[in-house]
Amino acid sequence: MRAMKLMPLIVVAALATAAHAKVRSQLVEYKQGDTVLEGYLAYDDAAKGKRPGVLVVHAWMGLDDNAKKRADMLAGLGYVAFAADIYGKGVRPKDRDEAGKLAGKYKTDRALLRARVNAGFEKMLADPHVDAAKTAAIGYCFGGTTVLELARSGTAVSGVVSFHGGLDSPAPADAKQIKAKVLVLHGAADFYEKPADFAAFQKELADAKVDWQLVEYGGAAHCFTDKGAGNDPSTGCAYDAAADTRSWAAMRAFFDEIFKNGK
């Protein structure tokens, strides 16, 4: 009997999933204050109605292929994805040195970082396909720090996910503003984060009674989701296929939980 009831639903789900995959994407100009920014919007053109919106925040090199690829993957899963631009239209560091300086500027000026990420979040919300009650933000490295700052700014976002992001906060008391559930996905061999950073982060979120989870992937270095990062963890930045697959699955399970009242 149970099988008979389940079947039609499952068949519909299979058809819906397979009928999707008409992912469209476009560059979208928007502003924060007087600064022109250029993000990347991806969505499934075949889907109908409102759906959850997921903001994607790039790593220290600026809006890059990895952020765009993740937006496309999220659109393929049925979400509206908007890869935000924190640095500004056309502002792209030439090398790691310049990237470190630029990311450092925003990590030092958290008010500006919050303004930039919130501008992207607002732009995403303005999309007519986005269900404003079901939103998330994910970020990579510098973008991980950035989505934590989005949460710390008090924005009504259902969940944030940091992939190998920096966890430090100059204003730990701001955690009491966090409305989001927080998922941190980290490489255990990422030596950019020190045990003291983890301890401070855990204390920050525990003191504010935030709903948080932290996953550590053994052997994975910083950059573990980035295929362009090479395969040598001793460089401090390397791709790790197992951690990439597992962290993406962890994010999907997290989304299933936070968006569970229909999507």
Added chain:
Amino acid sequence: MRAMKLMPLIVVAALATAAHAKVRSQLVEYKQGDTVLEGYLAYDDAAKGKRPGVLVVHAWMGLDDNAKKRADMLAGLGYVAFAADIYGKGVRPKDRDEAGKLAGKYKTDRALLRARVNAGFEKMLADPHVDAAKTAAIGYCFGGTTVLELARSGTAVSGVVSFHGGLDSPAPADAKQIKAKVLVLHGAADFYEKPADFAAFQKELADAKVDWQLVEYGGAAHCFTDKGAGNDPSTGCAYDAAADTRSWAAMRAFFDEIFKNGK
């Protein structure tokens, strides 16, 4: 076209899942040396053929309702589940004090603990429905320590999962014998495990290049899977519904990965 190909597979899967659920269970006597042990076997009577086997190891009170419930749940998922008995048939501590002493005896004598858990594993393998190439072991509290010892003993088990288990090892070099992938699910408010224990555990597994993952659930205390533990984390031992649900889902995703070549 893709939908047409996918549909029959998905319908078969739905039927198979729904047709299951004829979970049978029975007490099973077995031995380690001269000691008589009594475990609890659960399996789906309606399923055909061999399937992965999952050993379940109880917490410090001995083979209890939680371990049996988990075995039933695993059987409902299509696995053969065997809840092992580490202490011996009829040996059940009367209270926490006695439980602490009994668990302590085995935590001190790791050779005996390994012999006991391996006896349960062998008994499970002897079941004609178990695919010996696809096995896992999960354990709660004391049982978490125990399944880690199963892995450290060099047994060919595909994966082990510790739920709020003790991580310490008196013989860290034995980690080089580990063949299993390791998943540790832990409450961040579990004050039985100290930061130094985590650091030692991570070093032990990293030095031996073990495939490991650690998940920390914010706010969750020791015993977070045990509904009988009450709801006050300040007692050191409390149920946490979110961490229970999430950790079970993490275990299922882990099993999907380690058993992925058909089950």
